[in-house]
Amino acid sequence: MKVAVFGLGYVGSVTAACLAANGHDVWGVDVDTAKVDPITQGHSPVVEPGLDELVAAGVAAGKLHATTDPRLALDRADVSLICVGTPSTASGSTDLTYIRRAVRDIAEAAGVVVPPDSGFHSIVVRSTVPPGTVDGVVEHVLAEVPATDGFTFGTAMCPEFLREGSGLADFYDPPFVVVGTRNAKVGTALTDLFGFLGTEVQVVDVRTAEALKYACNAFHATKVSFANEMGRIFRYYGVDSREVMRLFVQDTSLNISPYYLRPGFAFGGSCLPKDLRSVLHLARVNNTDLPLLAGTLATNELTVRDVVDRVVAGPGREVALLGLSFKHATDDLRESPSVELAERLIGKGYHLRIYDAIVNPSRLVGANLRHVKSKLPHLQRVLTDDPAEALRGADVALVSATDTAAIGALLGNPPARTIDLSGRLGANVEALPGYEGVGW
Ligand SMILES: NC(=O)c1ccc[n+]([C@@H]2O[C@H](COP(=O)([O-])OP(=O)(O)OC[C@H]3O[C@@H](n4cnc5c(N)ncnc54)[C@H](O)[C@@H]3O)[C@@H](O)[C@H]2O)c1
Helix, strand or coil: EEEECCCCCCCCCHHHHHHHHCCCEEEECCCCCHHHHHCCCCCCCCCCCCCHHHHHHHHHHHCCCEEECHCCCCCCEEEECCCCCCCCCCCCCEHHHHHHHHHHHHHHHHHCCCCCCEEEEEEEEECCCCCCCCHHHHHHHHHHCCCCCCCCCCEEEECCCCCCHHHHHHHCCCCCCCCCCCHHHHHHHEEEEEECEEEEEEEEEEHHHHHHHHHHHHHHHHHHHHHHHHHHHHHHHHCCHHHHHHCCCCCCCCCCCCCCCCCCCCCCCHHHHHHHHHHHHHHHHCCCCCCCHHHHHHHHHHHHHHHHHHHHHHHCEEEEEECCCCCCCCCCCCCCCHHHHHHHHHHHEEEEEEEECCHHHHHHCCHHHHHHHHCCCHHHHHHCCCHHHHCCCCCEEEEEECCHHHHHHHHHHCEEEEEEECCCCCCHHHCCCCECCCCC
């Protein structure tokens, strides 16, 4: 394949050299001669272990070229990979100037060069860009440039996951290859281009691919700060947090795993809020701030408020709450966010009927009973053991219960709106008219 790589910084130069090493005909383009000239002379324009040798080999084999002229790169090219910078502006927004410029360069060059035999050219963003960029910026710029004879464009987002310092190893062993496109031909072109990696190419919605890179980097940053907050607080208690975290990562069930990573409703229960408050108290008495952990309580509160706001924004005042305990298969109501949700909606004058497969007010005892009495003293009146009864006449159902009776009743008599608090109600429920997810 002939591949044009726009931007020869860390991502572009690694990408160009690796693709050339795997037999593709690669043309790197940069506006900066300080990037182009070293490659032309067989050297890497950036410091990256192993890259100098790979660039030298690619140039010597005639597979790797660099230029400031997009027309040389676009001539008969099948794919353009955009690897230009996307820096922060003063406000923190993403500066897409270089993306716009690169797309315009591609479109204008396509107007004056020979198209590939297929007539089809894939324009693929590898830079990190906010969701909506391919649709709103790339497609928009393409539409502004006069149509070209012979070239038909398809667009995609294919985020890059390499890290500086281990760029080559990361390029050859990516965590995943994800292509966001609605154009099947682009999906096929990238499957061919990256076939040598031996990693399945996952074709997804464009915005999913754009968001994925941000999710990864936000999570990585959160991990670093989490470990640092653990270290900061526990050192006051003579704890070596490296030892704590050595053990922590051995839990691959709950700690380092997909668990707790499904967007949905708030956390609660008898342990997480209590123990989080306890850690924050330890911080306070030691005059230390733990803003990440404090932020988790704040964001949890916002999650409950968001559902209340959604209900209030819609029509009707009859609400069915299916599922009351803080998680599946327990009758523990202590600090259940569903109890909090019920309390707020009742406080706002909504008529609630609540179904829970397990919670039976006559069997509640101890702390559980005290919690319910303080939060929902009229539980007995609004609780039913029949989900159909809870749903009768409801304008909206708030659903965290996934038991067969609840799902069956919902499918049998769906209200105008179903708000999914669990994220796992299944395809049948998601197909209902008026279905809404909380985190998606
Ligand atoms: N650096 C990383 O480790 C890394 C990893 C994954 C993703 N990313 C993302 O990839 C993108 C590129 O990152 P980088 O670190 O390689 O950036 P960089 O600043 O090292 O390189 C960007 C290059 O683009 C060139 N450029 C700007 N406009 C151009 C145009 N119109 N045509 C051709 N070249 C142009 C610049 O001259 C520069 O050489 C960013 O969006 C970044 O967030 C970076």
